Amino acid sequence: MSPERVRALGKLAIMVAGLCGAGLLLRAIGAAPGTEWVDQHIRDDGLRGEAVFVLVGIALTAAGAPRQGIAFIAGYAFGAMVGTVLALVAQIGGCALAFYWARLVGRDWAERRMAGRFGHRLRPLRDQLAGAPFSATLALRLLPVGNNLALNLLAGMSGIAALPFVAASALGYLPQTLIFALLGKGVRVDGVWQLTLAAVLLAASVAIGFWLLKRNRAMAE
Secondary structure, eight states: OOHHHHHHHHHHHHHHHHHHHHHHHHHHHTSOTTOHHHHHHTTTOHHHHHHHHHHHHHHHHHHTOOHHHHHHHHHHHHOHHHHHHHHHHHHHHHHHHHHHHHHHHSHHHHHHHHHTTTHHHHHHHHHHHHHSHHHHHHHHHHSSOSOHHHHHHHHHHHTOOHHHHHHHHHHHHHHHHHHHHHHHHHTTTTOHHHHHHHHHHHHHHHHHHHHHHHHHHHHHO
């Protein structure tokens, strides 16, 4: 097993342990710190609360807030299933907003950087996205590492087609969105099974992500 794979699996083990530990701790406390605003303005407020959550979630995701945190709050406020759907809508909206902002504003800047001293760092990822926009994006979204906003901006500045990028992002967002929505719901209920399912789903999504990355690299060689 390569050192890169060992490090990634180590990060996965730490994340799974932290996921389960945080959920159990928050469930024992009986409330999630920092959710007072959600309780007052979103939770149990019907369609208005859902609309406010989606709009705020789009803005936060586009600005670089962790998408896992958006899903956690959605699970806390709306439950696992509805929370997953609403969080996914917010995440996709934020992804598309950042993508198109980068395309409209940063395209020329990106091309200059690709030709300059940062090109050797950005070009391999850009080429991977350009060569297989759907599968490369899906692989990167399934892994619990990397920067969501950075990938959105790079894709937008790189000129790849929007549809496969956003569609693959939506599909790749789904496992971790469900995982963290389950964790958010577990704060309010006896969520042992939610935490167990979350850990299994996370491990499965990461395994698929690694397989897709390996497959894309093999095809590119």
